[in-house]
Amino acid sequence: MAIRIGIAGIAGRMGRLLAEETLAAGAVLAGGTRRQAGAAGELPAPVLPDIDALFAASDVVIDFTHASTAATHAEAAAAAGKPFVLGTSGLSAAQEAAVAAAAQRVPIVYAANFAPGVNLVLAIAERMAAALPAGQYDAEIVEMHHRQKVDAPSGTAVALGRAVARGRGTTLEEAGVESGRDGHTGARQTGTIGFAALRGGQVVGEHTLLFAAGSEHIALTHRSFDRRVYATGAVRAALWLQGRVPGLYDMKHVLGMG
Numbered sequence: 001m002a003i004r005i006g007i008a009g010i011a012g013r014m015g016r017l018l019a020e021e022t023l024a025a026g027a028v029l030a031g032g033t034r035r036q037a038g039a040a041g042e043l044p045a046p047v048l049p050d051i052d053a054l055f056a057a058s059d060v061v062i063d064f065t066h067a068s069t070a071a072t073h074a075e076a077a078a079a080a081g082k083p084f085v086l087g088t089s090g091l092s093a094a095q096e097a098a099v100a101a102a103a104q105r106v107p108i109v110y111a112a113n114f115a116p117g118v119n120l121v122l123a124i125a126e127r128m129a130a131a132l133p134a135g136q137y138d139a140e141i142v143e144m145h146h147r148q149k150v151d152a153p154s155g156t157a158v159a160l161g162r163a164v165a166r167g168r169g170t171t172l173e174e175a176g177v178e179s180g181r182d183g184h185t186g187a188r189q190t191g192t193i194g195f196a197a198l199r200g201g202q203v204v205g206e207h208t209l210l211f212a213a214g215s216e217h218i219a220l221t222h223r224s225f226d227r228r229v230y231a232t233g234a235v236r237a238a239l240w241l242q243g244r245v246p247g248l249y250d251m252k253h254v255l256g257m258g
């Protein structure tokens, strides 16, 4: 029997593509949620009253909505005993902890970016950071997105920062972050990881990791031209989750890179 996929945030930029990719994969589109239930419009599936109703109607739920919903949605997955794919960015440490707690009861794929190329870049970034001494190579991450994006830095930029920190044998929190520089900031602190976020137009997603030393720069850039790449990856993750044991997975596991 075909797997039933539910889409939280089905009317959003990602939600609409997720619905299309669900059907393209031969799965059943079980329904979706919006902030206000019932506002179906021209959507290809019913808008259900809430996240619990969506889990009840689905074998797996994919969620690209807003950070404020992440903990509640992950807890709903655990309560329903159903797998969950989470693509929402901008989660706080407490919201990420709630997702990790739910993943002790059900399998969850939580990924900053579902594009295969980005996940390759994340792996390379970690290796580059391990090879380039932090005292000589300043790591700076620049991202640009469409004007509607509500969180900064992007989830992918944070994932890149975490990859660099891991490569350097530390964490983002311990290494220290420099972001939003403005005014008399003082000189750059050695070993910190810098972030800059640009917003404008309809840019789907661009990320550059720069290692800047005194006599050379190395830049690693990824550009997405169509957000369908994220939707295809998320549906792939939803199918991959079937029959998995509880745990917190990310896209490298789905892609066999973990």
Ligand SMILES: NC(=O)C1=CN([C@@H]2O[C@H](COP(=O)(O)OP(=O)(O)OC[C@H]3O[C@@H](n4cnc5c(N)ncnc54)[C@H](OP(=O)(O)O)[C@@H]3O)[C@@H](O)[C@H]2O)C=CC1
Pocket: 008, 009, 010, 011, 012, 013, 014, 015, 033, 034, 035, 036, 064, 065, 066, 067, 068, 069, 086, 087, 088, 089, 090, 111, 112, 113, 114, 115, 155, 227, 230
């Ligand atoms: N991991 C990845 O690969 C990617 C992640 N993203 C992330 O996905 C998220 C959504 O992006 P995008 O589709 O562009 O955003 P949109 O604003 O286009 O869509 C958001 C959807 O979520 C719903 N929503 C928003 N707030 C709430 C809330 N408080 N409770 C319930 N539902 C809510 C909206 O409902 P309504 O219809 O009522 O407005 C809408 O359907 C962002 O966090 C973004 O960064 C995006 C692309 C790729």
Ligand SMILES: O=C(O)C1=N[C@H](C(=O)O)C[C@H](O)C1
Pocket: 089, 090, 112, 113, 145, 149, 153, 154, 155, 156, 157, 204, 205, 206
């Ligand atoms: O909001 C977006 O559009 C995107 N969000 C994700 C992020 O925050 O990294 C992934 C992608 O960059 C598009």
